[in-house]
Amino acid sequence: MSLLKITDLRAKIEGDGREILKGINLEIKAGEVHAIMGVNGSGKSTLANILGGKEGYEVTNGSIQFDGKDLLEMDPEVRAREGLFLAFQYPVELPGVLTTYFLRTALNSVRQHRGLPAMAVREFAAFVKEKAKLLELSDELLQRAVNEGFSGGEKKRNEVFQMAVLEPKLAILDETDSGLDIDALKTVAQGVNRLRSSERGMLVITHYQRLLNYIVPDVVHVMVDGRIVQSGGKELALELESRGYADFKESVSA
Amino acid sequence: MSTEILDEFTSQDYKYGFYTDVEADSLPPGLSRETIALISKKKNEPHWMLEWRLKAYERFLKMKEPHWAFVEYPPVDYQSIVYYSAPKKAQALKSLDEVDPEILKTYEKLGIPLHEQKALAGVAVDAVFDSVSVVTTFKKQLEEVGVIFCSMSEAIQNHPELVQRYLGSVVPASDNFFSALNSAVFTDGSFCYVPKGVRCPLELSTYFRINAAKTGQFERTLIVADEGSYVSYMEGCTAPMRDENQLHAAVVELVALGNAQIKYSTIQNWYPGDKDGKGGIYNFVTKRGLCAGENAKISWTQVETGSSITWKYPSCILKGDNSVGEFYSVAITNNKQQADTGTKMIHIGKNTKSTIVSKGISAGRSQNAYRGQVKIMKSAENARNFSQCDSMLMGNECGAHTFPYIEVKNPTATVEHEASTSKIGEDQIFYCNQRGISTEDAVSMIVHGFCKEVLAELPMEFAVEARRLLEISLEGSVG
Numbered sequence: 001m002s003l004l005k006i007t008d009l010r011a012k013i014e015g016d017g018r019e020i021l022k023g024i025n026l027e028i029k030a031g032e033v034h035a036i037m038g039v040n041g042s043g044k045s046t047l048a049n050i051l052g053g054k055e056g057y058e059v060t061n062g063s064i065q066f067d068g069k070d071l072l073e074m075d076p077e078v079r080a081r082e083g084l085f086l087a088f089q090y091p092v093e094l095p096g097v098l099t100t101y102f103l104r105t106a107l108n109s110v111r112q113h114r115g116l117p118a119m120a121v122r123e124f125a126a127f128v129k130e131k132a133k134l135l136e137l138s139d140e141l142l143q144r145a146v147n148e149g150f151s152g153g154e155k156k157r158n159e160v161f162q163m164a165v166l167e168p169k170l171a172i173l174d175e176t177d178s179g180l181d182i183d184a185l186k187t188v189a190q191g192v193n194r195l196r197s198s199e200r201g202m203l204v205i206t207h208y209q210r211l212l213n214y215i216v217p218d219v220v221h222v223m224v225d226g227r228i229v230q231s232g233g234k235e236l237a238l239e240l241e242s243r244g245y246a247d248f249k250e251s252v253s254a
Numbered sequence: 255m256s257t258e259i260l261d262e263f264t265s266q267d268y269k270y271g272f273y274t275d276v277e278a279d280s281l282p283p284g285l286s287r288e289t290i291a292l293i294s295k296k297k298n299e300p301h302w303m304l305e306w307r308l309k310a311y312e313r314f315l316k317m318k319e320p321h322w323a324f325v326e327y328p329p330v331d332y333q334s335i336v337y338y339s340a341p342k343k344a345q346a347l348k349s350l351d352e353v354d355p356e357i358l359k360t361y362e363k364l365g366i367p368l369h370e371q372k373a374l375a376g377v378a379v380d381a382v383f384d385s386v387s388v389v390t391t392f393k394k395q396l397e398e399v400g401v402i403f404c405s406m407s408e409a410i411q412n413h414p415e416l417v418q419r420y421l422g423s424v425v426p427a428s429d430n431f432f433s434a435l436n437s438a439v440f441t442d443g444s445f446c447y448v449p450k451g452v453r454c455p456l457e458l459s460t461y462f463r464i465n466a467a468k469t470g471q472f473e474r475t476l477i478v479a480d481e482g483s484y485v486s487y488m489e490g491c492t493a494p495m496r497d498e499n500q501l502h503a504a505v506v507e508l509v510a511l512g513n514a515q516i517k518y519s520t521i522q523n524w525y526p527g528d529k530d531g532k533g534g535i536y537n538f539v540t541k542r543g544l545c546a547g548e549n550a551k552i553s554w555t556q557v558e559t560g561s562s563i564t565w566k567y568p569s570c571i572l573k574g575d576n577s578v579g580e581f582y583s584v585a586i587t588n589n590k591q592q593a594d595t596g597t598k599m600i601h602i603g604k605n606t607k608s609t610i611v612s613k614g615i616s617a618g619r620s621q622n623a624y625r626g627q628v629k630i631m632k633s634a635e636n637a638r639n640f641s642q643c644d645s646m647l648m649g650n651e652c653g654a655h656t657f658p659y660i661e662v663k664n665p666t667a668t669v670e671h672e673a674s675t676s677k678i679g680e681d682q683i684f685y686c687n688q689r690g691i692s693t694e695d696a697v698s699m700i701v702h703g704f705c706k707e708v709l710a711e712l713p714m715e716f717a718v719e720a721r722r723l724l725e726i727s728l729e730g731s732v733g
Binding site for chain 1: 680684686692699704707
């Protein structure tokens, strides 16, 4: 069954006539990992933001079904509670807000929505420890304020950690590789791979093929100028790397 | 979506707006030598007190209302103010049972039932209702260790030597327009004396209310910590909704002798006026502490959420060598509120140290200014100051302003000033939303995070109340 089904999605920036997405069609099934590749300005991040429910965009056409429900009808927090997770390209800092407190509040909002009892402090601590072990990530970030003074690598690691805790149905990773050195990239990718499961879908958005060496996708889409111009297996990423985006651009305008 | 929730927050009604129907014994409005004499007579004061008041009045007549603060308000008619108002049945009460049930009901509405506090928190409450102290609890327990904690009126009667020695010693009547006014007409307040070497076993607290219509509130608080003693004092305020602006010009004086420590915490939640700024309290307060001896320490912590206008600078005079002054402040303004608040740290003694942490949050169409002075005198060898002033804006129609004044006359001093202004970002809210957290919880979380260093300084009893207040009035507008 399809987890995410985007049909002929067109969108523009609010108060601006420019159309960014010009008819996107995309279907992700549970258990699949899809990658969207494209240059800056091709609309990749806009798509991620619209899926997350960020304000400032206007959907002019099309529909998005998430797990059988109309995603565009939901507020951002409801989307999250329904199981949509967005790992941000630039995670914001929340000065003074302890990560552990932040995450527990988030988890309990999600649990409440799913009819589960809230997790108490002690239970949560044990739960988180287990997740840290699973990802082979240190949980020391939990005792710091959310992303405050974190390095680029720490921020991205924290995103993956949050994903592990919130156990989403669909995870969207927006340029998770940007600003990471190769070691940090491997750590983050390893975390993501541990979270792959037959029930979970993933959408990996990236500019470079590099990340896809570590998070191997089932399907690769090439996005150019607000459209998906080609889809294929993981080998498409390698092809793209050798041919460059310019070729695809030409094929679009041709 | 988020704007709706935010509107809801910013348009929230003042939760403590109610009026208690208690018969008041009031003087007619107006200020004159006769009014002052009448106040003094009604309070059965000794002659020296009347003299002191009249002297202050003479100074007051020669002074002009200050207008340097970053606030705007229509002129105050000092002749239309009632300078004395006391609940009629409030004489010589020995226990809570004797308190007017109406008054007790008011406290219950405020969520500060005295009974409960008595049992739960171990807090001695000198409750000021309008201008006269109604009830004092835990007096006995304090008496056992020699702590004097009573109303200012009682102190004038029973401890004249202490009052004469310290009253006006930190804030002289001539200090400013409002302190002169207060000195002339103050009706009551709290007095505390902690003897040598005594650590006060209770958190002392006072709840202020402004009630009878047009009653100016002129509180006078004096706390003296003798050598090597310690006291923590909490002051919290909420006021009923009134249509007319009400003037509040309190004076608080703290004296810490050698090795003594005073911790003074305030939650101020007076009626801020309605959404258009109508009504609300004018809060023109003079608060100052003197570290008179070596190693003395005075710490001010305040959470300011109320009043339509706040003009307040709790200050420290660091006279004793190695003495320490601290100021931790959260000031929130919403709708059309105006706040001009901050501190003064005057370093006189050697190795004196001061810390200033100020967090200003502006929402709605409010204006929030930090005004702080750090003055290092010639004698203050190796003085150190650290100031941190952070402002947070919610929305596009409010303002945050920082006015630091630094004056250094000794080259060995170290003075650091850090300032930042941030805006509660749509991005921050969206980040929280995307993790399943509602906008309401997100704003509350971000604001708490922002104020954390200050809230951590509050005594436990207050921290809970402060959090509730933040939830009510701080979750301002974002957009």
